[in-house]
Amino acid sequence: MTANTLKRQPLYAQVKQLLMQRMSGGEWQAHDALPSEWELADELGASQGTVRKALSELVDAGLLYRQQGRGTYAAPVPGDWGEASLLTPGLFFERPDELVREFLGMSRLNASEDIAEALQLRRLAPLLRIRQLWRWHGAPVALDDALLPAETFDGMDARWLRNSAGVYATLQQRFGVRVKVVCEQFRAEMLPREEAGLLGVTGMVADVPALCLLRLSADMDGRPLEWRQRYCLTHQLAYTVKHG
Amino acid sequence: MTANTLKRQPLYAQVKQLLMQRMSGGEWQAHDALPSEWELADELGASQGTVRKALSELVDAGLLYRQQGRGTYAAPVPGDWGEASLLTPGLFFERPDELVREFLGMSRLNASEDIAEALQLRRLAPLLRIRQLWRWHGAPVALDDALLPAETFDGMDARWLRNSAGVYATLQQRFGVRVKVVCEQFRAEMLPREEAGLLGVTGMVADVPALCLLRLSADMDGRPLEWRQRYCLTHQLAYTVKHG
DNA sequence: AAGTGGTCTAGACCACCTA
DNA sequence: AGGTGGTCTAGACCACTTA
Known part of the structure; x- marks a missing residue:
């Protein structure tokens, strides 16, 4: 508590910031143990209670997890589905089958007006588009476009x-950026032609309803980083979100 | 801290429980001020820090809100849409138009196997079905069935x-029960005939995709209380969820 | 037995709001 | 000026895990 308090920012928030930086730097990999609360308190010149408050916020944010009597650990990077998964409709407590990811390609494009505004970029700002396909028991069930500021x-x-x-794992590993979902939109749409092709919906079947997801994600400081658009085939599996 | 500690349950959790009971009893209406942290601490024989921790959890749960320098207040009951709203697709930061609610009726039925399991009831347990219609600028946009253990x-x-x-407001006012969403499922479906009629989708148009929402809600202790099924027309407005 | 997270206290000060 | 939420400390004890 001695010196470099920039004031205007409570001590626990500074501790939290500092820990986030050290985590971004790769100091702790998934499931690595952090120093104990007392060690950190010593090292940073704060009390155990203050360090604890900082750690608690990082636990709430999903960056750390605790085990009583053992220690505090770095949490694994969440996948591109976050708290969501595909489950049998009506069964909320099923264990989700793992989806298989297929990377389809990366390309460049310029931001539309909507997207530029949401990502707080200028009009026509260059974007990276990362396209992924998700399969369930071999059959395509979802198609993803992640748009990132180039x-x-x-x-x-x-x-x-x-x-x-996935995209979030790569951002974490290569750029030290941890992403969290800000908000999501859902719509029911008829599957567009291009997406139908990629999802393997062809032939005479023609008109299939699809769940269309729009997601805005940001870094831990709230700066928007990703606009994602996802088409899901939900005639067999429902898009399931678990809440806090 | 003197007497009635049942142990096995930390003091702040007991304080939280007690405050939840007093709130259910209607001791404080929406936006009423609670006693100050110090008054509560005195009254309950705990320290300010312990009371503060209990209050913080209730703030996180959405039951209270705080204003620095002013006090701690009872939060208004959330509506049937919770953290969700209908917005123009692609615009995340729009202010949502208020939806107009129309109560269509209440009936009784028996739980299907899925629903009985989700609500932890026996098979064929009696349920109340509450049907509501939501309008946006006069036009129907969503249809709700709330299923409650009769x-x-x-x-x-x-x-x-x-x-x-709405349903949640009624449960709070008449039964002192505060509800929170546990998980939600989304699907894209072709609008079934009966629902199409109620939503005013008629005539030759025929095949309209609809967003189908399944929601499981529980009381603050996690006991399942509500199974809700909602059909939304999303060709104009997207179902938008804001996260933590 | 030692180490760690989890709880609790008493007291102090600060920042903010109301009067 | 007085009240309220917000932060911070030092010290204590408990519950759980590991060795």
Whole structure:
């Protein structure tokens, strides 16, 4: 508590910031133990209670988890589905089947007006578009476009994306950026032609309703980072979201 | 801290429970000020910090809100849409137009197997079905069925529902029960005939995709209380959920 | 037995609001 | 000036895990 208090910002918030920086720097990998609350308190010149408050907020944010009597650990990076999964309609407590991810490609485009505004970019700002397909027991069930500000993620390599657990995992590993979902929109739409092709809906069947998801994500400080658009086929599996 | 500690349950949790009971009893209406942290601490024989922790959890749960320098207040009951609203697709930061609620009726039925399991009831347990229609600028946009355990809400009166802000508001006012959403499922479906009629989708148009929402809600202790099924027309407005 | 997270206290000060 | 929420500390004890 001695010196560098910039004031205007409570001590626990400074501790939290500092820990987030050290985590971004890769100091602790998933499931690594952090120093104990007392060690951190010593090291940072704060009391155990203050360190504890900072850690608690990081636990709430999903960056850490605790085990009584054991320690505090770095949480694994969430996947591209976050708190959502595909489940049998009506059964909320089923264990979700793991979806298989397929990286389809990365391309560049310019932001539309809506997207530029949502991501707080200028009109026509360059974006990276990352396209992924999700399969369930081999059958395509969802198609993803993640749109990221190209300048923020300059140097993004398609090979990183091909061999990873998803977009969020890559952002964390390669850029030290942890992302959280800000808000989501849902609509029911007839599946557009291009998406129908990629999802393997072809032939005479023609008109299939699809769940259309729009998601806005931000970094831990609230700066918008990602606009995602996802088409889900929900005639077999329902898009399920668990709440706090 | 003197006497009635049942142990096995930390003091702040007991304080929280006690405050929840007093709120259910109607001791404070929406926007009423609670006693100050110090008064509560005195009254309950705990320290200010302990009371503060209990209050903080209730704030997180949405039952209270705080204003620095002023006090702690009872939060208004959330509406049937919770953190969700209908917005123009792609615009996340729009202010939502208020939806107009229309109570369509209350009936009784027996639980299907799925619903009985989700609500932790026996098979064929009696349920109340409360049907509501939501209009936007006069046009129907959503249709709701709320299914409640009939035995828990014995004495429910349709007149209460007609003149209220919704199902959750009625449960709070008449039964002292505060509800929170546990999880939600989304699907895209072709609008079934009966629902199409109630939503005013008629004539030759025929095949309209609808967003189908399934929601499981519980009381503050986690006991399941409500199964809700909602059909939304999303060709104009998207179902928008804001996160933590 | 030692180490860790989890709870609780008493007292102090600060920042903000109302009067 | 007085009241309220918001932060911080030092010290204590408990419950759980590991060795």
